[in-house]
Amino acid sequence: MTDKRPLLRAIFDAAVAAAHPDKILGAHLPAPPKGRIIILAAGKAAGAMAAAAEAHYLDDLKIEPSRLIGIATTRHGHGVPTRRITVIEAGHPVPDEAGLKGADDSLRLAATAAADDLLLVLISGGGSANWIAPVAGISFLQKQQVTRALLRSGAAIGEINTVRKHLSRIKGGRLARAGQRAEILTLAISDVPHDDPAVIASGPTVPDASTLAEARAIVAKYDLAIDDAVRAALDDDANESVKPGDAAFARARYQMIARPRESLDAAIKVAADAGYEIVDLGADLEGEAREVAAGHAQLALKARADNRKLAILSGGELTVTVTGNGRGGPNQEYALALADLLKDSTGMSALAGDTDGADGGAGSADDPAGAMVDAKTFAAMRAQNLEAAAYLKNNDATAFFTATGDLLHSGPTLTNVNDVRVILVERE
Numbered sequence: 001m002t003d004k005r006p007l008l009r010a011i012f013d014a015a016v017a018a019a020h021p022d023k024i025l026g027a028h029l030p031a032p033p034k035g036r037i038i039i040l041a042a043g044k045a046a047g048a049m050a051a052a053a054e055a056h057y058l059d060d061l062k063i064e065p066s067r068l069i070g071i072a073t074t075r076h077g078h079g080v081p082t083r084r085i086t087v088i089e090a091g092h093p094v095p096d097e098a099g100l101k102g103a104d105d106s107l108r109l110a111a112t113a114a115a116d117d118l119l120l121v122l123i124s125g126g127g128s129a130n131w132i133a134p135v136a137g138i139s140f141l142q143k144q145q146v147t148r149a150l151l152r153s154g155a156a157i158g159e160i161n162t163v164r165k166h167l168s169r170i171k172g173g174r175l176a177r178a179g180q181r182a183e184i185l186t187l188a189i190s191d192v193p194h195d196d197p198a199v200i201a202s203g204p205t206v207p208d209a210s211t212l213a214e215a216r217a218i219v220a221k222y223d224l225a226i227d228d229a230v231r232a233a234l235d236d237d238a239n240e241s242v243k244p245g246d247a248a249f250a251r252a253r254y255q256m257i258a259r260p261r262e263s264l265d266a267a268i269k270v271a272a273d274a275g276y277e278i279v280d281l282g283a284d285l286e287g288e289a290r291e292v293a294a295g296h297a298q299l300a301l302k303a304r305a306d307n308r309k310l311a312i313l314s315g316g317e318l319t320v321t322v323t324g325n326g327r328g329g330p331n332q333e334y335a336l337a338l339a340d341l342l343k344d345s346t347g348m349s350a351l352a353g354d355t356d357g358a359d360g361g362a363g364s365a366d367d368p369a370g371a372m373v374d375a376k377t378f379a380a381m382r383a384q385n386l387e388a389a390a391y392l393k394n395n396d397a398t399a400f401f402t403a404t405g406d407l408l409h410s411g412p413t414l415t416n417v418n419d420v421r422v423i424l425v426e427r428e
Contacts, residue, residue: 039070077365125191127201173242326396329360
């Protein structure tokens with residue numbers, strides 16, 4: 001079989017390119033206000049979004065530089081050079097002290113916004129971890145512990161953010177409350193299934209319908225080990241998020257400028273142009289990574305049996321319930337499950353990657369984006385006597401794909417529109 005890895009990578013790269021800030025942001029930026037433009041950005045695309053906004057206002061519109069100020073808080077390794085906007089690189093997925101400073105400084109800057117100013121909030125996936133502002137009574141260490149427990153629990157992103165919003169001074173509409181004297185425009189790159197503004201970066205500038213009671217129910221559902229101080233905070237009515245109808249949103253607008261669906265469409269076009277029949281499973285898939293992989297493997301095996309040249313594509317955000325002590329993320333675990341299920345097959349190749357360039361990992365810029373699987377993988381498994389099932393049991397996909405040489409390394413992509421998964425099935 002011809003090596004399909006270049007095609008798999010082209011499909012992944014097309015999805016990423018469709019959501020890059022340099023390509024998409026400029027058309028959505030508003031005319032300058034009478035006063036200042038205050039840019040507050042958070043997430044994995046924050047640095048790139050801030051730089052693109054600077055180029056628009058300073059180079060294209062040539063506004064006086066002193067009228068443009070801001071702070072962009074992004075993941076370590078995702079910063080880019082800027083002129084007027086301070087870039088802070090912070091922890092993700094577990095927050096760190098740099099994120100604490102980024103959130104505090106952003107809240108203080110928002111509070112200076114006047115009626116003639118524009119508060120331009122640039123949001124992308126990862127913002128929930130980058131902007132860390134614990135409520136009164138919760139320490140930074142306790143907030144980190146809650147985040148770790150949520151990430152290991154298998155909870156969906158909406159559930160994770162429901163808890164985080166009720167333990168934060170910036171999430172759940174609170175940033176809008178801080179800057180409500182100004183006009184507020186939020187431009188968002190979606191990284192969540194169904195593109196809910198209240199979930200993207202935990203909705204710092206939009207009303208939040210979730211409640212403290214729901215947050216407590218999620219803690220109970222997953223039997224999370226949390227400190228008494230966190231339980232007390234979730235019982236405190238003062239920590240309720242900002243609800244629809246609040247005055248904080250009187251001058252606030254929100255626009256989605258990139259969605260996972262559009263990136264998946266770009267990926268599909270590359271596969272279709274290469275002559276594959278398309279099975280589009282949608283951009284909003286959720287579920288346990290290995291279980292989703294099992295379903296997709298069955299589709300691929302049937303297509304092979306029917307002698308179809310088929311590309312099976314999907315987006316969304318899968319989860320992993322961690323019971324072992326290995327390393328990896330949902331995309332690597334999905335690929336590992338595929339490797340186990342397809343190892344005795346021919347004519348199959350697959351890629352699963354996170355469009356931000358990091359799947360799980362330790363928060364480093366050189367973390368893998370995901371993994372690829374094909375005949376080379378199966379040959380390496382046989383040669384090294386690698387049992388995929390054993391690595392799955394230990395949630396150790398990174399070690400497995402390190403051994404086979406199949407980790408996907410893209411580096412920081414400076415955007416984030418969820419995961420892209422593709423399985424290519426060839427004819428006999």
